[in-house]
Amino acid sequence: MPDSAENIHLYTVSEITRAVKELLELNMPAIWVQGELSGFVHHSSGHFYFSLKDKDAQIACVMWRSRTLGLTFTPQNGMKINVFGSVRVYEKRGAYQLDVIRMAPAGIGDLQLMYEALKEKLYKEGLFDVSRKKLLPEFPERIGIVTSLTGAAIRDILQVLNRRFPAVVKILRPTLVQGEGAAEDIARAIQDFNDYQNVDVLIIGRGGGSLQDLWAFNEEKVARAIFSSTIPTISAVGHEIDYTISDFVADRRAPTPSAAAELVVPVASDLKKTIHRLHRRCRTSLPTHITLRREKLARLQKSYAFRRPLDLILEYKQGIDDRFHLIQMSAHHSLSKNREKLSACDKRIKAAHPRTILQRGYAIVSKDRTHKIVRNAAELEQNEKLNVYLGKGSFTSTAETIREDDSFACSAAGTEKR
Structure with missing residues (x-):
């Protein structure tokens, strides 16, 4: 260094x-x-x-x-x-x-x-530029909705808004959402709300469908109308897997119309409970809690997990998949090695079997009278009758010439097959 x-x-x-x-x-x-x-x-x-x-x-x-x-x-x-x-x-x-x-x-x-x-x-x-997107209001009082009057989207949006924050004012500008003239109608509705100006945020969307059904939200005139809006916009077109040009241009994208309604307003009952709880805590320990919250907020702002929680979950999932693959490979390798060992043992056992040795040209000789195995020529007597067992079959023989040295030269006579 x-x-x-x-x-x-x-x-x-x-x-x-x-x-x-x-x-x-x-x-x-x-x-x-x-x-x-x-x-x-x-x-x-x-x-x-x-x-x-x-x-x-x-x-x-x-x-x-x-x-x-x-x-x-x-x-x-x-x-x-x-x-x-x-x-x-x-x-x-x-x-x-x-x-x-x-x-x-x-x-x-x-x-x-x-x-x-x-x-x-x-x-x-630059219509997709993040720096040009507007922030959504935290507590909107009036929400503009651009969608079909008869579709499932408006029912879902109203149901969620009424459940979460009934007091919010909902203003619908009915439009065509597919077919001829739909793109012009949607663009005109966005401009109407901008002329009216008395709404805090716009939800623009429809339910799911094919690429052709959603095509109005891929038209250039709709994209430019959203981009030109001075009112913050939420694009809520189709299902989670559907992406339209409107999604990229709008200030926020919601995967579904229901999700857009959840995104735009908090739950009123939860908000009231939070306010009451904070009021009580402020009265008892405001100075201490302010200090603690500032310290905690600073830590969270620096925390990678706070900024990217989903990434960590997905990485853990991928790590699990990797470990599962390694376990599978290890198990297959161990099984293969054990099979090789078993095969080798089987070959050695077969090679050591007496019949295998006899099939290589060796023989077992026993005395016909006592059935005793002959291991040494000195054990034999002249003209003694012998039984000879080969790799396949056997025969009888008579010991005519007996040599006690190690020579392999010998002759047999008087053989009788059986």
Whole structure:
């Protein structure tokens, strides 16, 4: 280390990885990526793990189980696909990957091409810029709603608003939400509310449907009307897996109309309880609690877990999948080794069997009279009758010439097969 090491800040691996994670995830928006699917694994947990590649590079991808349920096709290696997702850093490995939200086969039609072209155009113009988005009011008194008068969306929104905060004023501007003239009607409704001005926030949306059903919310005139609104806007189109141009332009996106209603107002009863509890605590220990809350808030603001709780949960899930895979591999390896040992033992046992030895050309000789095994020529008598057992079959023989040396030259006579 140099002499001035005391002036050098030494980073830990965790600090560097976390800095890279925040740099990528906070500055790079969700994107569409096209490539060839490879290394596809449908894990027992329901998650998809795979890579997207082209001729020059590849990127690891993960698609969580809750997002795979709406797929209308079965992913296969070698398939060319389009995926929509965000770049994430998996800190345990120090590797980046694509957190996939949607997946579709490449070349799904003209509407998708139009969608992507308009999205790219508006993105370049800055309509999706986070710095230009307005904050939602914490306690709105009047809420404007742009949706169909007869659809399920308005019923869901009103039901949630009335349950959570009945006192809030709801103002509906009925519109067409699909078909010819729907985009013009939605854009005009947004402008009407901006001319009226007596609302605190706008909910713009409809229930779920196909890409064609939701297309009005992908029209440029609707996107520009939302962007030009001086009233904070919430886009609530379709279901959680549905993403429209309106979602990217609006100040906030809600996955469903019901979620938009939950997002825009607190629960009144909870708010009253909180106010009463805080009032009592303020009267008894205001100075101490102010100090404690300031310290706790400072810690929470610096806490990574507070800023990225979902990321930690997803990383733990992926870690569990990794450990499960390692356990499986270890079990398969151990089983394979035990099978090899068993096979080797079986071969040794078979090789040591007397019949196996006899089949290699050896024989067992016993005296016919006593059945005693002959191990030494000195045990034999001239013309003594012998039984000879081979690898297959046996015969009788007579000891005519007896030699007690180690020579193998011998002759047999008087054999009789049996």
